[in-house]
Amino acid sequence: MITRRTLLAGAAVAAATPVLALAPRAEAATVLPLTVVNHTYRYANNAIFLYVVGTDLATGQQVYVRADGTRVPVSASLNGPDGFADLSIPLAANGDTHLNLPWMSGRIYVSIGQKVKFRVVTDGNGRPALQHPAGWVSSDPSYGVLHDFMEFTFKSDGMFCNTTMVDMFSIPMELRLDGQSSQTVGTLVPNGRDTIFAGIAANPAFRPLIIGDNLRVIAPGHGIDSGIFASGYFDPYITQVWNTYASTNLRVVVGGTTYTGRVSGGQLVFNNGIRTFARPSTRDIFYCNGALDAGGTSGPVAAILGAAFNRSTLHNHADQPTTDRSTFYLTSVSNHYARVLHENTRDHKAYGFPFDDVANFASYVQDSAPTSLRLRLTPFNATSA
Incomplete structure (x- = not known):
């Protein structure tokens, strides 16, 4: 069974009890149509960038995906003169953006206003590996960029994906996975983004987790590591x-x-x-x-x-x-970061900590015969979601 603890195994990125049982086995297609919908109602398509990065499960190589759906192993040659790799995929000039996801495990990042910076380095085994943006590290070169991500594993026995807030929350995202059924997760209530920041700000212990002018809120574990949250809170x-x-x-x-x-x-x-x-x-x-x-x-x-x-x-x-x-x-004394996230999703499901899938409260879906995935960037304001 795929859980968040195993979802990104071997992907060299941050990585809870199964939450959904797989339907009877049906071989998944080798590519999955992905539609990206810009319903932020604040940012134009040309201000938004997409990144698909992760691991080729067959080879263990870290890879990225080009706009044409090609899965490409990362290499140091991707680093430009500034030392960073531009792995961005621009959204379509107008309307929805259509891509094909190959079999792999990883993340889909979204950045707004600016591109985020990846760097290809050498891991402990001497293989090329990606350094990902870390919105909870103040020295990270993408710290000041509005960005967020979702996680997925797509392989022969299906698609497994979630809208994670385990590390941080910044851009409201919704996933709809179609296949043996149609499942939607991650939808915030109207004005949910603003309400999340207001809810975090209302708790003095958690208020320091808000970065910038509501740029993002980071998880309290990262707050401890950053020295802005009490290590003895619990x-x-x-x-x-x-x-x-x-x-x-x-x-x-x-x-x-x-x-x-x-x-x-x-x-x-x-x-x-x-x-x-x-x-x-x-x-x-x-x-x-x-x-x-x-x-x-x-x-x-x-x-x-x-x-x-x-x-x-x-x-x-x-x-x-x-x-x-x-x-x-x-x-x-509780994880009020997670509480506020759950309070502001329509189905009360969110991934506010790594074991949030216990008793099926995580924003996670899976399908053993997927036919399409839609990633919708939902409203930043009071517009109905």
Whole structure:
């Protein structure tokens, strides 16, 4: 099964429990028509640039896609005199833009007003690799450029894609995947972009995550790394959780099996072969990593714990995962970045942290026989989406 934890495997870019079951196997086409629709109602097509980058799953080579749909391995020769590679695809002069996606795993970036900068470098194995824009790093050459991205894996058993906000939110995007069914995710409520920034600004702890004049808002984990968010933010809540389960059993259900945990010796100890979990840090919670790393057979339990921490349901719900969204984000210490994102999507689904797909709350779709994908840049203002 494809999840965000495996969606970009080997792509050398930032990379949660399956959220949708695959329909009966049907071989996917080798190219997928992609339509890009500019409904920003603020920016003309000639101000918008597209980039399709990632990994050729057959060879492991990092690649980019040209406007004609050709998948090209990256090489140092792509770097121009300024040291950067121009991998941009301009939108059509008028109307919608049509491309063909080849089999690969990666990202579709969009930048507005200016092009973002990629650089081809050499990875640890001596192979050419792309350095991607990082909107959460103030020294990044594209830091001042309005840009965002979605993620996808397209291969023989289907298309798997999401509108991610795990790293940041900047440009409102909607995906519609057609195939065995028609699925749409990522649509904001009317005036959703402005409401998201207003909601983040209303919380003093999260307000510093807003970059520039509402250029973007970065995820709190990146805020910790940038020194603009408190590294001990979740500490009081973690203490509550650890104190509660020192005397009460925590029950986590995965695939019909219940795993029981209890805090002992400062660690959360489970039965049935599940690994012991050390007390996580705030950074571990936001990144769903470190003490909450989802590797190995204990991964599904780690994902559920990570989601429960971020949604602040772990302390007062001993049976996990919780699936009632009305119980999420109710405490003062919570992932309010994710809360605000979910509040402002029509279907209340968003990818606000890496395990946001637990209980199917992520802006993620998949189809084993896809016929087309539409990426729509949705309104920046109060116009109905």
